[in-house]
Amino acid sequence: MSNETAEKKMIRGGQFIVTETAAEDVFTPEDFSDEQQMMKESVREFVDKEIVPHKERFEKKDYALTEEVMRKAGEMGFLGIAVPEEYDGLGMGFVSTMLVCDYISGATGSIATAFGAHTGIGTMPITLYGTEEQKKKYVPKLATGEWFGAYCLTEPGAGSDANSGKTKAELTEDGKHYKINGQKMWISNAGFCNVFVVFARMGDDKNITGFIVENDPSNGISMGEEEHKLGIHSSSTRQVFFNDCLVPVENMLAGQGEGFKIAMNALNVGRIKLAAACLDAQRRVISLATQYANDREQFNTPIAKFGAIRKKIADMATNAYVGESASYRAAKGIENRIHARQEAGETFAQSELKGVEEFAIECSILKVAVSEDMQECADEGIQIYGGMGFSADAPMEAAWRDARISRIYEGTNEINRMLAVGMLVKKAMKGHVNLLEPAMAVGQELTSIPSFDTPDYSQLFAEEKEMLAKLKKVFLMVAGSAVQKLGTELEKHQQLLLAASDILIEIYMAESAILRTEKNVNRSSEEAQKEQIAMSKLYLYKASKVIQAKAEEGIAGFAEGDEQRMMLMGLKRFTKYANLPNVIELRNTIADKVTEENKYPF
Amino acid sequence: MSNETAEKKMIRGGQFIVTETAAEDVFTPEDFSDEQQMMKESVREFVDKEIVPHKERFEKKDYALTEEVMRKAGEMGFLGIAVPEEYDGLGMGFVSTMLVCDYISGATGSIATAFGAHTGIGTMPITLYGTEEQKKKYVPKLATGEWFGAYCLTEPGAGSDANSGKTKAELTEDGKHYKINGQKMWISNAGFCNVFVVFARMGDDKNITGFIVENDPSNGISMGEEEHKLGIHSSSTRQVFFNDCLVPVENMLAGQGEGFKIAMNALNVGRIKLAAACLDAQRRVISLATQYANDREQFNTPIAKFGAIRKKIADMATNAYVGESASYRAAKGIENRIHARQEAGETFAQSELKGVEEFAIECSILKVAVSEDMQECADEGIQIYGGMGFSADAPMEAAWRDARISRIYEGTNEINRMLAVGMLVKKAMKGHVNLLEPAMAVGQELTSIPSFDTPDYSQLFAEEKEMLAKLKKVFLMVAGSAVQKLGTELEKHQQLLLAASDILIEIYMAESAILRTEKNVNRSSEEAQKEQIAMSKLYLYKASKVIQAKAEEGIAGFAEGDEQRMMLMGLKRFTKYANLPNVIELRNTIADKVTEENKYPF
Ligand SMILES: Cc1cc2nc3c(=O)[nH]c(=O)nc-3n(C[C@H](O)[C@H](O)[C@H](O)COP(=O)(O)OP(=O)(O)OC[C@H]3O[C@@H](n4cnc5c(N)ncnc54)[C@H](O)[C@@H]3O)c2cc1C
């Protein structure tokens, strides 16, 4: 099978917005293989043994403890999941990589960050872009935790605008070294890492270049003090200064000027893994909050019996379930794509890079959605604990602080929101996703008379799937008209882009939960999936509300008069339920289950 | 004029939901007297001089610094604003009390809490319920900051259920003392206070009783260590243990079993002041974030020019403006009521208590709305700072942590939400607010044919006022039907209550901003109030969206079939704009002004 054919057969990234995905075609956490289940259990045990008991030390900035736990994680093989066996990794697939990242990150953001920075942006650029020599030299050490990695992209003046760094690299006169000078900021793992991936500019190059730099203080490398941070207290974060630091010429990564591409691709993987890293943290907060709510009595009643608390528990569980659904759906999409490319003869690195890049839209969507769900979850966790939630001795306090960083790094959520839509538009222009025809069809539908048939909604999710299809039309209507009207100026209309992005995000998340549940109902029963059905319906309803509001905001922003009226009519039609769900009842169904099981049970 | 007549002439608390208030009848921050302006300036100067420069010490748990600043605030007279002159206070009105609370609280939550606990719940119970002897003995010391007060209500088992405490008080055999035994928790100012207001139960009384207890370690009073908290790091918070603590009989506050009433009334005042205490903190965060956004460049552009940032700044400014509008509107309502009662011959204490109690609904509304706006404001402040926002050296980090407590204490926001609607229903039952007739009128309107006239919207806020009137109908429709259907069972339907409460809250907040702006336009011009008009419109639009969603949730929760359809039709009609506002444009108008002035300018 040629590359082309393989590509055509697969689901493309971003395509979800214009196609209906069959439930059978999505991967769900219930599809984990035995091997994956075992891996999950072993990571969870590791966390319960090595991290949970030391929570207090993690909050007291015990950087050495982080290093120690990371070292142990290396011994367990957790740092090498994504690394090919030839470089001493486990060579497992993308789903397994996500899974380990998910379960290792649940108990403290300090380890989540250290793990993410090391295995993701610290190791992957070398694994994927390194020469054979570079890989042989560095990757086995990184995969086993003998060495630790860090990633030096950000500078005081270059954050979101990552390609604007001032750090310089120049060839020495003897041609044997590059001399690096500059200041990097916010470098995770800096305090205990052995090797940096450093981005610097050669001459007046448009794009930066990547280098592998060993951490050697005698070679012009020095560091600032540990930053005092709001959260992730035991994650080492320092400034790193390069002062005539000499790097052997063979340590350039890929070619000159290739650094920006490396950096961006590393971030794609980083983003979806960051979503995973916000999942088990939610599960743990939900379980703890539920246990507290079942135990704590006020007015002679366990507070878990109060509607105000049940609402929170139901919403928290729903978001976690949706986040899982979407994260593993996308992960498997990536894994399939990588697999197909490898089958077609591409190298590991090439297929891995292209596979993730294909799903860059989903990576941004997930990064935004799941990081915000995590924040919300910790916030409600605190509220359920009442005054006790404000105590540093309560488990939510750190979760709330730690969650805050996930909305900032790996590209702020604003940048990722805009990227998601921006990349989709670009894909459409390239013909990789056919947005134009469906958008035009929606345009026509707006001016035609709607059907007044009453559809048959007797089948599970029949109305929900119709709603999803309609919500996709909302996106096409809003984004389509915006592109048409504003063309390349669209980029400047950020409020509009953000609104469109929220629509896109909600659709992907809602659809993922519905497909997961449908697939599981097909292999069990509606009764067995009662609560999952409720969560899927609840989320879709809430998504439809967000989408209605964001679309209206967008439409009011660029359309007037008759055109506006027509689009608003369409919007009304596209967001209208024939049978309004009773969300209070849905929440009660969910809360019953969670409080009965006394933990996040899905 | 008799009491009755005076009462009838005044706006009653909660009445806003069924009447149209004239702009001329609301008080706005632009109505501050010269004396109030001076007070505001002097408090602000005090904060800039005594608090801002020591920010780092406040974060490092420097409890002594809090005490020192409080002592200085006492020297300035700030602790005695609300205390009558005869007890060495300044005897200023309720608006001035709010104003000082507002401006003294902006720079750190530690002082906000210490100030609130001392002047509010620590001092007011004695001022309002004390005997002449008690007042003479304690109030002057508290008003001047010679002594500090604290308030001991909460216990490990009694938080939201404040009347369920286990602390006991029993008369000693000689009849000269009460002996207090029990454990109090989360007591603000405990570490440096001289006198406690303690609530304890006599025998098997249904209600608790209040006592004035001097802090004397040799009298069976001991304390836990300082609690480790998420925020307000220099606010002293300790457990307080009473072990055969002897209190002279003359130190009982009001009568036996009167404590719960005292506690609840103290909380009413505490709540509206807590709203005030979240205002200047917002202004300061907005100003700092705006300055940062104007300075910080990415992509060769000050980030303040990006739509994503402008949206945040506009939303933050709008919420702060709305919060100010509603807080001072309610404060003046209370002040007027107090004044009228005093005119009618009531005592200071009596009129003060009844005046605040009358507006207990607004107090709860404000507590919830403004505390949540503050959290949101700090959160966006962090996001505008990017990675720097996560640094403990950036100003938002502490603001975000400090803000978290305001949603928990003085009654959690859940409790206050439910109280707001609960109290309104009770007021209606008592005939103090006529909900029934308007609710029935809405019921009739639902079944009648709507008018298709196009109203004249040429006057400023014509459409907005119509929208407000319609949103009130939404509340009456939802709450009215809920009461009708569920009667006293309504209390058990908390999700419904919460939805109704959000509707109530949004209406009060939106209306307050519109009335403030209208009043100011009438004395200047639309041009001069361009941005305030934009903020009022933006907030109302967002409120209408929240209200639409919450009402729909409620309706789906208790109505089915034809009834549901009818109510949803009504809801559609009641939330529909004839001219959809362009919120993107509104935000741009607001952001232009804030970024130009480089601070919160309203
Ligand atoms: C704890 C921590 C750990 C980190 N670890 C690492 C690491 O290991 N390696 C590394 O290289 N970096 C790391 N970072 C840096 C991180 O990736 C950056 O902080 C992040 O990319 C944001 O950049 P910035 O802080 O410069 O914010 P800015 O880019 O200055 O952003 C400020 C605000 O402006 C907005 N903004 C910026 N540009 C635009 C635009 N074009 N349109 C609209 N809005 C815009 C942002 O969304 C944000 O709200 C870390 C940061 C922290 C805080």
Ligand SMILES: Cc1cc2nc3c(=O)[nH]c(=O)nc-3n(C[C@H](O)[C@H](O)[C@H](O)COP(=O)(O)OP(=O)(O)OC[C@H]3O[C@@H](n4cnc5c(N)ncnc54)[C@H](O)[C@@H]3O)c2cc1C
């Ligand atoms: C920093 C700090 C300072 C404080 N200062 C003081 C002080 O000076 N003096 C003092 O007396 N107290 C003080 N408090 C205590 C504070 O008032 C209580 O924490 C607060 O009233 C909540 O009570 P709780 O913590 O017991 O929570 P709980 O009442 O146990 O509430 C837990 C959760 O259940 C919910 N809940 C409870 N009852 C119901 C219900 N009937 N229906 C629905 N939901 C319900 C709550 O909303 C919350 O989400 C302070 C607390 C803190 C953290």
